[in-house]
Amino acid sequence: MKLFGSKHSDLSDELLMQKMSTGDKRAFDELYNRYSGPLHAYFMRMLWKDREKAEDFLQDLFAKLIQKPEYFDPSRSFKTWVYSVANNMCKNEYKRQEVRKGTLNGLDNHYSLSDRSVNVMGEVQDAFFQEAFERSLEELDQKHREAFILRHVDGLSIKEISETLNANEGTIKSRIFYAVKYLAESLKEFDPVLNR
Helix, strand or coil: CCCCCCCHHHCCHHHHHHHHHCCCHHHHHHHHHHHHHHHHHHHHHHCCCCHHHHHHHHHHHHHHHHHCHHHCCCCCCHHHHHHHHHHHHHHHHHHHHCCCCCCCCCCCCCCCCCCCCCCHHHHHHHHHHHHHHHHHHHHCCHHHHHHHHHHHHCCCCHHHHHHHHCCCHHHHHHHHHHHHHHHHHHCHHHCCCCCC
């Protein structure tokens, strides 16, 4: 029994990748636990909210990590590298699909009208805003949309986005600024200040 064995949860992503390349299964499990949720959400947003496709892409990405851990460049941050791989997978899918616009199915199943304590009007307004927001986000070109999502949804820093998308920080800031400006303009009907 090892008393002083290292806990995988305490290791950096990069060190876990090194351990994984030597066949350490617990290192893979730890990376999967850290990144499967955020990457699944990223694929959902980037791939037209297609849950099955997002799950397939997530499994493909982690299969690549298992089969080819040497693809990881240890001079890079694992987080920015894995998001770069995910981003490239989405770009390849866009090319395969040729159609990048998804469709929304309205209010979905999130609304139970039987519960009288729920503010139905507020929920309907929220649903309209969400639908309009997603439609506006889809109208952005790919470069602006991916920069906005990586920054404001996935929470990556400008530097991390720059490394992920292989573009300089000024370009990333410009793309995010443009995306925010476009979204604000296209969603101004929902601005309570403007609609008083």
